[in-house]
Amino acid sequence: MIQLIRGFKDILPGEVEVWQYIESVARGLFEDFGFKEIRIPIMEKTELFARSIGEDTDIVEKEMYTFPDRKGDLITLRPEATASICRSYIQHKMYADDPVKKFYTIGPMFRRERPQKGRYRQFYQINAEIFGVASPLADVELIFLLKNLFSRLSTGDVEAHINSLGCPECRPVFKAALTEYISSRTDALCSDCVRRKDRNPLRVLDCKVPACREAMEDAPSIIDHLCPACAQHFDVVRASLDSLGVPFVVNKRLVRGLDYYTRTTFEIQTRSLGAQSAVAGGGRYDGLVKMLGGPDMPATGFAIGFDRLAEVAGLDNQDFIRKPDLYIAALDEESGAMAFEWLCALGTQGIQATMDFEGRSLKSQMKRAGRNEARFTLIVGEDERKKGLAILRNMKTREQVTVPLDNLVERMKPLIQY
RNA sequence: GUGGGUGUAGCUCAGGUGGUAGAGCACUUGGUUGUGGCCCAAGUGGCCGUGGGUUCAAGUCCCAUCACUCACCCCA
Secondary structure, eight states, X not given: OOOOOTTOOOOOTTTXXXXXXXXXXXXXXXHHTTOEEXXXXXXXXXXXXXXXHOTTSHIIIIIOEEEEOTTSOEEEEOSOSHHHHHHHHHHTTTTSSOOOEEEEEEEEEEOOOOOXXXXXXXXXXXXXXXXXXXXXXXXXXXHHHHHHHHHHTTXXXXXXXXXXXXXXXXXXXXXXXXXXXXHHTGGGSOHHHHHHHHHOGGGGGGOOOHHHHHHTTTOXXXXXXXXXXXXXXXXXXXXXXXXXXXXXXXXXXXXXXXXXXXXXEEEEEESTTTTOOEEEEXXXXXXXXXXXXXXXXXXXXXXXXHHHHHHHSOOOGGGGOOOOSEEEEEOSHHHHHXXXXXXXXXXXXXXXXXXXXXXXXXXXXXXXXXXXXXSEEEEEOHHHHHXXXXXXXXXXXXXXXXXXXXXXXXXXXXXXXX
8 A cells, every 4th residue: 555655644524624714714814914825836946945044954954855856956845935935026026016015825835854743744834924014013913913813713822922033233243142151051051052052053042951941041132132223123013012912922032943034033832732832933034035136125924834723723623514405315216317417406506415326225325314414305216206296304303395396406495595 | 863652444442471353433234115313133344564583373572664653853
Protein backbone atom coordinates (compact mmCIF):
# COMPACT_ATOMS: atom_id res chain seq x y z
CA MET A 1 0.00 0.00 0.00
CA ILE A 2 1.28 3.43 -0.87
CA GLN A 3 1.05 5.75 2.08
CA LEU A 4 1.21 9.50 2.20
CA ILE A 5 4.45 11.35 2.81
CA ARG A 6 5.62 11.71 6.39
CA GLY A 7 4.35 14.86 8.01
CA PHE A 8 1.66 15.30 5.36
CA LYS A 9 -2.00 14.57 5.94
CA ASP A 10 -5.36 14.16 4.32
CA ILE A 11 -8.15 16.42 5.46
CA LEU A 12 -11.15 14.20 5.05
CA PRO A 13 -14.88 14.88 4.89
CA GLY A 14 -15.88 15.00 8.51
CA GLU A 15 -13.03 17.36 9.30
CA VAL A 16 -12.94 19.50 6.20
CA GLU A 17 -16.28 21.15 6.97
CA VAL A 18 -14.83 23.06 9.91
CA TRP A 19 -11.95 24.14 7.70
CA GLN A 20 -14.39 25.47 5.13
CA TYR A 21 -16.26 27.35 7.81
CA ILE A 22 -13.12 28.92 9.27
CA GLU A 23 -12.01 29.89 5.81
CA SER A 24 -15.33 31.56 5.04
CA VAL A 25 -15.32 33.51 8.30
CA ALA A 26 -11.75 34.66 7.69
CA ARG A 27 -12.49 35.69 4.11
CA GLY A 28 -15.55 37.61 5.21
CA LEU A 29 -13.66 39.48 7.90
CA PHE A 30 -10.74 40.36 5.65
CA GLU A 31 -13.01 41.57 2.90
CA ASP A 32 -14.89 43.72 5.42
CA PHE A 33 -11.60 45.37 6.30
CA GLY A 34 -10.67 46.01 2.69
CA PHE A 35 -8.20 43.21 2.14
CA LYS A 36 -8.03 41.69 -1.35
CA GLU A 37 -7.25 38.08 -1.99
CA ILE A 38 -3.99 37.33 -3.74
CA ARG A 39 -3.01 33.85 -4.96
CA ILE A 40 0.66 33.20 -5.26
CA PRO A 41 2.60 30.20 -6.55
CA ILE A 42 3.46 27.27 -4.38
CA MET A 43 7.08 27.30 -5.56
CA GLU A 44 9.53 30.12 -6.06
CA LYS A 45 13.19 30.44 -6.88
CA THR A 46 15.14 29.36 -3.81
CA GLU A 47 16.92 32.69 -3.80
CA LEU A 48 13.72 34.53 -2.89
CA PHE A 49 13.34 32.71 0.41
CA ALA A 50 17.03 32.59 1.17
CA ARG A 51 17.33 36.35 0.85
CA SER A 52 14.12 37.35 2.59
CA ILE A 53 13.92 34.88 5.46
CA GLY A 54 17.66 34.95 6.06
CA GLU A 55 20.49 32.56 5.21
CA ASP A 56 21.22 31.87 8.85
CA THR A 57 17.71 30.95 9.92
CA ASP A 58 16.66 27.40 10.70
CA ILE A 59 14.01 27.57 7.99
CA VAL A 60 16.48 28.27 5.22
CA GLU A 61 19.32 26.27 6.69
CA LYS A 62 17.60 22.97 7.24
CA GLU A 63 13.85 23.00 6.68
CA MET A 64 13.14 23.99 3.11
CA TYR A 65 12.09 21.59 0.38
CA THR A 66 14.65 22.70 -2.17
CA PHE A 67 15.56 20.81 -5.32
CA PRO A 68 16.71 21.39 -8.85
CA ASP A 69 14.02 21.22 -11.51
CA ARG A 70 14.64 19.37 -14.76
CA LYS A 71 16.64 22.24 -16.15
CA GLY A 72 18.77 22.49 -13.04
CA ASP A 73 17.31 25.68 -11.55
CA LEU A 74 16.99 25.60 -7.77
CA ILE A 75 13.39 25.93 -6.67
CA THR A 76 11.76 25.72 -3.25
CA LEU A 77 8.33 24.76 -2.00
CA ARG A 78 7.26 27.89 -0.14
CA PRO A 79 7.91 27.74 3.62
CA GLU A 80 5.86 30.91 4.16
CA ALA A 81 3.88 33.40 2.11
CA THR A 82 5.21 36.86 2.85
CA ALA A 83 8.23 36.62 0.57
CA SER A 84 6.08 35.68 -2.40
CA ILE A 85 3.58 38.42 -1.75
CA CYS A 86 6.39 40.96 -1.60
CA ARG A 87 7.87 39.57 -4.79
CA SER A 88 4.50 39.90 -6.48
CA TYR A 89 3.95 43.43 -5.16
CA ILE A 90 7.30 44.47 -6.57
CA GLN A 91 7.12 42.53 -9.82
CA HIS A 92 3.75 44.01 -10.80
CA LYS A 93 4.74 47.45 -9.56
CA MET A 94 1.64 47.53 -7.42
CA TYR A 95 3.12 50.49 -5.54
CA ALA A 96 2.93 52.66 -8.65
CA ASP A 97 -0.61 54.03 -8.45
CA ASP A 98 -1.41 53.81 -4.77
CA PRO A 99 1.30 52.14 -2.72
CA VAL A 100 -1.16 51.19 0.01
CA LYS A 101 -2.27 47.63 -0.65
CA LYS A 102 -3.91 45.11 1.65
CA PHE A 103 -3.74 41.42 0.77
CA TYR A 104 -4.76 38.11 2.24
CA THR A 105 -4.04 34.60 1.05
CA ILE A 106 -4.80 31.09 2.24
CA GLY A 107 -2.85 28.01 1.33
CA PRO A 108 -0.32 25.31 2.14
CA MET A 109 3.27 25.90 3.25
CA PHE A 110 6.07 23.37 3.49
CA ARG A 111 8.80 22.91 6.06
CA ARG A 112 10.70 19.69 6.64
CA GLU A 113 10.63 19.56 10.41
CA ARG A 114 10.09 16.60 12.69
CA PRO A 115 6.30 16.24 12.88
CA GLN A 116 4.51 16.53 16.19
CA LYS A 117 1.31 17.91 17.61
CA GLY A 118 0.33 21.03 15.70
CA ARG A 119 3.30 20.72 13.38
CA TYR A 120 3.16 19.17 9.95
CA ARG A 121 5.47 19.28 6.96
CA GLN A 122 2.65 20.56 4.82
CA PHE A 123 0.63 22.97 6.89
CA TYR A 124 -1.80 25.71 6.05
CA GLN A 125 -1.62 29.40 6.72
CA ILE A 126 -3.91 32.36 6.42
CA ASN A 127 -1.81 35.44 5.69
CA ALA A 128 -2.66 39.11 5.75
CA GLU A 129 -0.27 41.87 4.71
CA ILE A 130 -0.51 45.66 4.57
CA PHE A 131 1.94 47.49 2.30
CA GLY A 132 2.69 51.16 2.23
CA VAL A 133 1.56 52.18 5.73
CA ALA A 134 4.31 53.23 8.11
CA SER A 135 1.86 54.16 10.86
CA PRO A 136 1.73 51.87 13.88
CA LEU A 137 -2.02 51.83 13.38
CA ALA A 138 -1.52 49.28 10.59
CA ASP A 139 0.05 46.94 13.14
CA VAL A 140 -2.85 47.59 15.49
CA GLU A 141 -5.38 46.89 12.75
CA LEU A 142 -3.84 43.46 12.20
CA ILE A 143 -3.87 42.55 15.87
CA PHE A 144 -7.43 43.82 16.17
CA LEU A 145 -8.38 41.69 13.18
CA LEU A 146 -6.83 38.61 14.74
CA LYS A 147 -8.61 39.18 18.02
CA ASN A 148 -11.93 39.48 16.18
CA LEU A 149 -11.37 36.42 14.05
CA PHE A 150 -10.41 34.35 17.04
CA SER A 151 -13.39 35.36 19.10
CA ARG A 152 -15.72 34.66 16.19
CA LEU A 153 -14.28 31.17 16.08
CA SER A 154 -14.69 30.63 19.82
CA THR A 155 -11.04 30.01 20.52
CA GLY A 156 -11.02 30.30 24.27
CA ASP A 157 -7.83 30.81 26.18
CA VAL A 158 -5.69 32.74 23.71
CA GLU A 159 -3.40 35.61 24.55
CA ALA A 160 -1.85 38.33 22.40
CA HIS A 161 1.84 38.88 23.03
CA ILE A 162 3.59 41.91 21.58
CA ASN A 163 7.12 43.21 21.46
CA SER A 164 9.28 45.52 19.41
CA LEU A 165 12.45 44.44 17.68
CA GLY A 166 13.65 47.93 16.85
CA CYS A 167 15.03 49.03 13.52
CA PRO A 168 18.40 48.95 11.73
CA GLU A 169 19.34 51.97 13.79
CA CYS A 170 18.71 50.72 17.30
CA ARG A 171 18.83 46.97 16.94
CA PRO A 172 22.61 46.74 16.37
CA VAL A 173 23.19 48.72 19.56
CA PHE A 174 20.93 46.40 21.47
CA LYS A 175 22.49 43.33 19.87
CA ALA A 176 25.91 44.44 20.95
CA ALA A 177 24.73 44.98 24.51
CA LEU A 178 23.00 41.61 24.48
CA THR A 179 26.00 39.77 23.10
CA GLU A 180 28.16 41.34 25.75
CA TYR A 181 25.74 40.25 28.45
CA ILE A 182 25.58 36.71 27.05
CA SER A 183 29.35 36.49 26.91
CA SER A 184 29.47 37.22 30.61
CA ARG A 185 27.11 34.35 31.36
CA THR A 186 28.17 31.64 28.91
CA ASP A 187 28.97 29.16 31.67
CA ALA A 188 25.33 29.22 32.75
CA LEU A 189 23.85 28.68 29.29
CA CYS A 190 23.05 25.54 27.33
CA SER A 191 25.26 24.56 24.42
CA ASP A 192 22.64 25.64 21.90
CA CYS A 193 22.58 29.13 23.33
CA VAL A 194 26.35 29.41 23.40
CA ARG A 195 26.34 28.49 19.74
CA ARG A 196 23.57 31.02 19.02
CA LYS A 197 25.39 33.80 20.79
CA ASP A 198 27.21 35.15 17.73
CA ARG A 199 24.92 34.05 14.93
CA ASN A 200 21.59 35.11 16.35
CA PRO A 201 21.81 36.41 19.91
CA LEU A 202 18.13 37.37 19.97
CA ARG A 203 17.22 33.69 19.93
CA VAL A 204 18.90 33.17 23.28
CA LEU A 205 16.14 35.28 24.78
CA ASP A 206 13.42 32.75 24.08
CA CYS A 207 15.32 29.58 24.94
CA LYS A 208 13.10 27.31 26.99
CA VAL A 209 15.84 25.71 29.09
CA PRO A 210 15.15 26.83 32.67
CA ALA A 211 18.79 27.55 33.42
CA CYS A 212 18.99 29.81 30.38
CA ARG A 213 15.84 31.64 31.32
CA GLU A 214 17.27 32.27 34.75
CA ALA A 215 20.61 33.40 33.40
CA MET A 216 18.87 35.73 30.97
CA GLU A 217 16.56 37.15 33.60
CA ASP A 218 18.50 40.40 33.88
CA ALA A 219 19.52 40.57 30.25
CA PRO A 220 19.20 43.93 28.57
CA SER A 221 15.73 44.48 27.16
CA ILE A 222 15.22 45.59 23.59
CA ILE A 223 12.47 47.88 24.78
CA ASP A 224 14.97 49.88 26.80
CA HIS A 225 17.21 50.24 23.76
CA LEU A 226 14.68 51.44 21.22
CA CYS A 227 15.55 54.62 19.39
CA PRO A 228 13.09 57.51 19.91
CA ALA A 229 11.21 56.76 16.66
CA CYS A 230 10.81 53.05 17.47
CA ALA A 231 9.87 53.82 21.05
CA GLN A 232 7.17 56.17 19.91
CA HIS A 233 5.92 53.63 17.39
CA PHE A 234 5.61 51.03 20.12
CA ASP A 235 3.90 53.49 22.46
CA VAL A 236 1.24 54.17 19.88
CA VAL A 237 0.69 50.44 19.32
CA ARG A 238 0.08 49.90 23.02
CA ALA A 239 -2.08 52.97 23.45
CA SER A 240 -4.38 52.16 20.54
CA LEU A 241 -4.73 48.54 21.52
CA ASP A 242 -5.79 49.80 24.93
CA SER A 243 -8.32 52.20 23.52
CA LEU A 244 -9.73 49.49 21.25
CA GLY A 245 -10.07 47.23 24.24
CA VAL A 246 -7.74 44.57 22.87
CA PRO A 247 -6.00 42.82 25.76
CA PHE A 248 -2.30 42.07 25.31
CA VAL A 249 0.86 41.40 27.22
CA VAL A 250 4.24 42.90 26.42
CA ASN A 251 6.61 39.98 26.09
CA LYS A 252 10.20 41.08 25.75
CA ARG A 253 11.23 37.51 25.01
CA LEU A 254 9.11 37.41 21.88
CA VAL A 255 11.55 37.07 19.03
CA ARG A 256 10.86 36.14 15.44
CA GLY A 257 12.64 33.36 13.61
CA LEU A 258 12.74 35.24 10.35
CA ASP A 259 15.29 37.96 9.80
CA TYR A 260 13.07 40.45 8.04
CA TYR A 261 11.02 41.61 11.01
CA THR A 262 11.44 45.15 12.41
CA ARG A 263 9.69 47.08 15.14
CA THR A 264 6.32 45.62 16.13
CA THR A 265 6.11 41.86 16.45
CA PHE A 266 3.29 39.85 17.91
CA GLU A 267 2.06 36.35 18.50
CA ILE A 268 -1.26 34.84 19.49
CA GLN A 269 -0.55 32.03 21.92
CA THR A 270 -2.64 29.24 23.32
CA ARG A 271 -2.04 26.76 26.09
CA SER A 272 -3.97 23.92 24.54
CA LEU A 273 -1.56 22.84 21.82
CA GLY A 274 1.33 21.58 23.89
CA ALA A 275 4.64 22.98 22.77
CA GLN A 276 3.27 24.55 19.62
CA SER A 277 1.77 27.52 21.40
CA ALA A 278 1.77 30.03 18.55
CA VAL A 279 -1.49 30.00 16.64
CA ALA A 280 -0.66 33.19 14.78
CA GLY A 281 2.36 35.40 14.52
CA GLY A 282 3.59 38.36 12.60
CA GLY A 283 4.96 41.83 12.69
CA ARG A 284 6.39 44.70 10.77
CA TYR A 285 8.99 44.22 8.04
CA ASP A 286 9.79 47.68 6.77
CA GLY A 287 13.03 46.78 5.03
CA LEU A 288 11.96 43.72 3.09
CA VAL A 289 10.41 45.27 -0.01
CA LYS A 290 13.52 47.33 -0.62
CA MET A 291 15.81 44.42 0.08
CA LEU A 292 14.01 42.41 -2.58
CA GLY A 293 14.60 45.12 -5.16
CA GLY A 294 11.51 47.26 -4.70
CA PRO A 295 11.10 50.81 -3.43
CA ASP A 296 11.66 51.68 0.23
CA MET A 297 8.24 50.66 1.40
CA PRO A 298 6.94 49.92 4.90
CA ALA A 299 4.90 46.77 5.40
CA THR A 300 3.38 44.68 8.14
CA GLY A 301 1.54 41.37 8.27
CA PHE A 302 0.77 38.13 10.00
CA ALA A 303 0.29 34.42 9.44
CA ILE A 304 -2.23 32.21 11.16
CA GLY A 305 -1.53 28.49 11.57
CA PHE A 306 -4.69 27.09 10.04
CA ASP A 307 -4.20 23.56 11.36
CA ARG A 308 -3.63 24.88 14.85
CA LEU A 309 -6.54 27.28 14.61
CA ALA A 310 -8.85 24.44 13.58
CA GLU A 311 -7.77 22.49 16.65
CA VAL A 312 -8.17 25.39 19.03
CA ALA A 313 -11.45 26.65 17.61
CA GLY A 314 -14.43 25.66 19.69
CA LEU A 315 -16.26 24.26 16.71
CA ASP A 316 -17.96 20.91 16.33
CA ASN A 317 -17.60 19.57 12.83
CA GLN A 318 -21.00 17.90 13.15
CA ASP A 319 -22.59 21.34 13.04
CA PHE A 320 -21.26 21.96 9.55
CA ILE A 321 -21.89 18.67 7.80
CA ARG A 322 -24.66 18.82 5.25
CA LYS A 323 -27.08 15.91 5.43
CA PRO A 324 -29.23 14.78 2.49
CA ASP A 325 -32.61 16.44 2.28
CA LEU A 326 -34.11 13.38 0.70
CA TYR A 327 -33.37 9.69 0.31
CA ILE A 328 -35.23 8.08 -2.58
CA ALA A 329 -36.05 4.42 -1.98
CA ALA A 330 -36.94 2.89 -5.34
CA LEU A 331 -38.18 -0.69 -5.25
CA ASP A 332 -37.93 -1.86 -8.82
CA GLU A 333 -36.00 -1.03 -11.93
CA GLU A 334 -38.57 1.27 -13.47
CA SER A 335 -38.97 3.22 -10.23
CA GLY A 336 -35.21 3.47 -10.03
CA ALA A 337 -35.04 5.13 -13.44
CA MET A 338 -37.67 7.65 -12.37
CA ALA A 339 -35.90 8.22 -9.06
CA PHE A 340 -32.64 9.00 -10.81
CA GLU A 341 -34.30 11.68 -12.91
CA TRP A 342 -35.85 13.23 -9.82
CA LEU A 343 -32.51 13.13 -8.06
CA CYS A 344 -30.85 15.04 -10.90
CA ALA A 345 -33.65 17.59 -11.10
CA LEU A 346 -33.63 18.15 -7.33
CA GLY A 347 -29.88 18.60 -7.32
CA THR A 348 -30.09 21.46 -9.77
CA GLN A 349 -32.60 23.14 -7.47
CA GLY A 350 -30.46 22.98 -4.38
CA ILE A 351 -32.12 19.97 -2.82
CA GLN A 352 -29.65 17.24 -1.99
CA ALA A 353 -31.12 13.85 -2.80
CA THR A 354 -29.46 10.47 -2.66
CA MET A 355 -30.53 6.95 -3.60
CA ASP A 356 -29.42 3.36 -3.82
CA PHE A 357 -28.35 1.83 -7.13
CA GLU A 358 -27.92 -1.77 -5.98
CA GLY A 359 -31.56 -2.86 -5.89
CA ARG A 360 -31.61 -3.38 -2.16
CA SER A 361 -34.65 -4.27 -0.10
CA LEU A 362 -36.86 -1.51 1.27
CA LYS A 363 -35.74 -2.38 4.76
CA SER A 364 -32.13 -1.98 3.76
CA GLN A 365 -32.81 1.28 1.97
CA MET A 366 -34.70 2.66 4.97
CA LYS A 367 -31.73 1.75 7.10
CA ARG A 368 -29.40 3.64 4.81
CA ALA A 369 -31.72 6.63 4.78
CA GLY A 370 -31.61 6.63 8.56
CA ARG A 371 -27.87 6.19 8.70
CA ASN A 372 -27.36 9.04 6.25
CA GLU A 373 -29.62 11.18 8.42
CA ALA A 374 -31.79 12.12 5.47
CA ARG A 375 -34.63 14.39 6.56
CA PHE A 376 -37.15 12.70 4.27
CA THR A 377 -37.45 9.44 2.40
CA LEU A 378 -39.46 9.09 -0.78
CA ILE A 379 -40.74 5.59 -1.36
CA VAL A 380 -41.79 4.47 -4.82
CA GLY A 381 -42.40 0.96 -6.16
CA GLU A 382 -44.79 -0.91 -8.36
CA ASP A 383 -47.84 -0.21 -6.13
CA GLU A 384 -47.14 3.52 -6.06
CA ARG A 385 -46.64 3.72 -9.80
CA LYS A 386 -49.97 2.02 -10.38
CA LYS A 387 -51.69 4.57 -8.13
CA GLY A 388 -49.68 7.46 -9.51
CA LEU A 389 -48.65 8.39 -5.94
CA ALA A 390 -45.34 8.19 -4.09
CA ILE A 391 -44.95 8.08 -0.31
CA LEU A 392 -43.01 10.84 1.40
CA ARG A 393 -41.89 9.98 4.91
CA ASN A 394 -40.61 12.49 7.44
CA MET A 395 -37.84 10.53 9.11
CA LYS A 396 -38.03 12.40 12.36
CA THR A 397 -41.77 12.49 12.95
CA ARG A 398 -42.38 9.24 10.99
CA GLU A 399 -45.36 10.89 9.34
CA GLN A 400 -46.08 9.82 5.77
CA VAL A 401 -47.97 11.65 3.04
CA THR A 402 -48.61 10.78 -0.57
CA VAL A 403 -47.38 12.90 -3.44
CA PRO A 404 -48.69 12.60 -7.01
CA LEU A 405 -46.02 11.35 -9.42
CA ASP A 406 -47.13 13.94 -11.94
CA ASN A 407 -44.78 16.94 -11.69
CA LEU A 408 -43.37 15.37 -8.52
CA VAL A 409 -40.27 17.50 -8.17
CA GLU A 410 -42.20 20.75 -8.08
CA ARG A 411 -44.77 19.30 -5.71
CA MET A 412 -42.14 18.09 -3.28
CA LYS A 413 -40.17 21.32 -3.01
CA PRO A 414 -42.52 23.04 -0.56
CA LEU A 415 -42.90 19.85 1.43
CA ILE A 416 -39.16 19.34 1.90
CA GLN A 417 -37.93 22.86 2.39
CA TYR A 418 -37.33 24.01 5.93
C1' G B 1 18.91 16.17 13.72
C1' U B 2 18.24 13.90 19.26
C1' G B 3 15.25 11.25 22.87
C1' G B 4 10.60 8.57 24.99
C1' G B 5 5.96 5.93 23.90
C1' U B 6 3.05 3.05 20.36
C1' G B 7 2.13 -0.25 15.77
C1' U B 8 -3.02 -6.81 16.19
C1' A B 9 -10.11 -6.60 11.91
C1' G B 10 -12.78 -0.44 8.71
C1' C B 11 -12.58 1.99 14.16
C1' U B 12 -11.28 1.48 19.67
C1' C B 13 -8.53 -2.19 21.92
C1' A B 14 -7.62 -7.39 24.65
C1' G B 15 -4.03 -11.22 23.85
C1' G B 16 1.16 -13.26 32.08
C1' U B 17 6.20 -17.08 31.76
C1' G B 18 6.55 -18.69 23.16
C1' G B 19 2.08 -23.55 21.06
C1' U B 20 -0.60 -20.96 15.07
C1' A B 21 -5.67 -14.83 17.06
C1' G B 22 -10.25 -12.48 20.24
C1' A B 23 -14.00 -8.57 22.08
C1' G B 24 -16.94 -4.20 21.41
C1' C B 25 -18.47 -0.94 17.65
C1' A B 26 -19.22 -0.84 12.32
C1' C B 27 -20.79 -3.71 8.02
C1' U B 28 -24.00 -7.85 5.44
C1' U B 29 -28.15 -11.12 5.99
C1' G B 30 -32.25 -13.06 8.70
C1' G B 31 -36.06 -12.80 12.72
C1' U B 32 -40.43 -8.78 10.14
C1' U B 33 -43.63 -11.51 1.91
C1' G B 34 -42.68 -3.33 1.24
C1' U B 35 -40.81 0.88 6.21
C1' G B 36 -34.77 3.21 9.60
C1' G B 37 -33.16 3.94 14.98
C1' C B 38 -34.17 -0.67 20.01
C1' C B 39 -33.63 -6.10 20.61
C1' C B 40 -32.03 -11.23 19.15
C1' A B 41 -29.29 -14.57 15.83
C1' A B 42 -25.91 -15.80 12.06
C1' G B 43 -22.15 -14.12 8.80
C1' U B 44 -18.10 -11.19 6.20
C1' G B 45 -13.66 -9.23 7.56
C1' G B 46 -6.40 -10.18 10.01
C1' C B 47 0.78 -12.05 5.50
C1' C B 48 -0.53 -9.49 14.21
C1' G B 49 3.70 -2.39 10.39
C1' U B 50 7.97 -4.52 7.33
C1' G B 51 12.60 -7.45 6.91
C1' G B 52 15.91 -10.62 9.24
C1' G B 53 17.43 -13.72 13.61
C1' U B 54 16.74 -17.40 17.89
C1' U B 55 13.47 -21.84 18.31
C1' C B 56 10.58 -28.10 16.83
C1' A B 57 7.27 -23.71 17.25
C1' A B 58 7.18 -16.26 17.38
C1' G B 59 1.50 -11.58 17.84
C1' U B 60 4.71 -12.87 22.12
C1' C B 61 11.99 -13.08 22.60
C1' C B 62 16.40 -10.44 19.87
C1' C B 63 18.20 -7.05 15.89
C1' A B 64 17.19 -3.75 12.04
C1' U B 65 13.86 -0.72 9.48
C1' C B 66 9.45 2.15 8.49
C1' A B 67 5.25 4.71 10.29
C1' C B 68 2.39 7.18 14.02
C1' U B 69 2.81 10.01 18.45
C1' C B 70 4.85 13.21 22.37
C1' A B 71 8.99 16.12 23.82
C1' C B 72 13.73 18.73 22.60
C1' C B 73 14.62 22.08 18.65
C1' C B 74 11.94 25.48 15.61
C1' C B 75 7.75 28.09 14.48
C1' A B 76 2.35 29.32 12.38
